[in-house]
Amino acid sequence: DTGVSQDPRHKITKRGQNVTFRCDPISEHNRLYWYRQTLGQGPEFLTYFQNEAQLEKSRLLSDRFSAERPKGSFSTLEIQRTEQGDSAMYLCASSLFRLGINTEAFFGQGTRLTVV
Amino acid sequence: QKEVEQDPGPLSVPEGAIVSLNCTYSNSAFQYFMWYRQYSRKGPELLMYTYSSGNKEDGRFTAQVDKSSKYISLFIRDSQPSDSATYLCAMTQFISSGNTGKLIFGQGTTLQVKP
Numbered sequence: 001d002t003g004v005s006q007d008p009r010h011k012i013t014k015r016g017q018n019v020t021f022r023c024d025p026i027s028e029h030n031r032l033y034w035y036r037q038t039l040g041q042g043p044e045f046l047t048y049f050q051n052e053a054q055l056e057k058s059r060l061l062s063d064r065f066s067a068e069r070p071k072g073s074f075s076t077l078e079i080q081r082t083e084q085g086d087s088a089m090y091l092c093a094s095s096l097f098r099l100g101i102n103t104e105a106f107f108g109q110g111t112r113l114t115v116v
Numbered sequence: 117q118k119e120v121e122q123d124p125g126p127l128s129v130p131e132g133a134i135v136s137l138n139c140t141y142s143n144s145a146f147q148y149f150m151w152y153r154q155y156s157r158k159g160p161e162l163l164m165y166t167y168s169s170g171n172k173e174d175g176r177f178t179a180q181v182d183k184s185s186k187y188i189s190l191f192i193r194d195s196q197p198s199d200s201a202t203y204l205c206a207m208t209q210f211i212s213s214g215n216t217g218k219l220i221f222g223q224g225t226t227l228q229v230k231p
């Protein structure tokens with residue numbers, strides 16, 4: 001397994017357009033997380049899934065944001081009607097949750113979004 | 117006030133120096149503590165993962181957790197130019213009714229090791 005994979009690595013879009021990012025977690029990991037990181041800041045939690053269920057969403061995740069993990073494997077994050085304030089690095093991470101214990105999370109390389 | 121505080125630096129040291137990176141936190145429920153290294157325009161890479169208080173060593177890296185002071189540290193011995201990166205501390209709670217694994221990060225400290 002090559003780790004967490006994210007696609008695309010970089011996306012430039014015009015304000016008002018919709019964008020979709022994909023994340024493929026480590027294959028045996030049942031938890032998948034999305035974070036957002038702006039320049040000079042640490043990553044901030046957006047949402048997470050356990051298998052196909054979305055269990056928590058941050059208040060940072062406005063109505064323009066939607067995430068899915070339909071088969072409990074890969075996940076997509078869609079941003080509708082993008083705004084310049086959405087420009088950031090979007091990071092995906094995965095971990096294994098078993099018997100009440102969550103293992104360490106491993107991150108992908110991120111998708112850098114630039115809204116012009 | 118942020119839940120996790122980390123001095124953003126930048127921190128500049130000569131090659132071979134011992135580096136000390138620190139974070140403080142306010143939430144006493146945090147029990148799992150991590151250090152990630154992040155190179156420019158890359159994703160965070162897990163360096164150290166510790167549970168509760170104590171020390172953990174891995175090669176040139178040592179992580180310390182002092183829960184009584186709500187203070188964690190990462191020491192890098194014999195620092196190398198390749199250690200130049202941003203170091204992020206992260207932590208998470210264990211909740212008996214469910215462990216989300218959601219990470220709370222510090223701002224990150226930028227380290228430069230000069231040859």
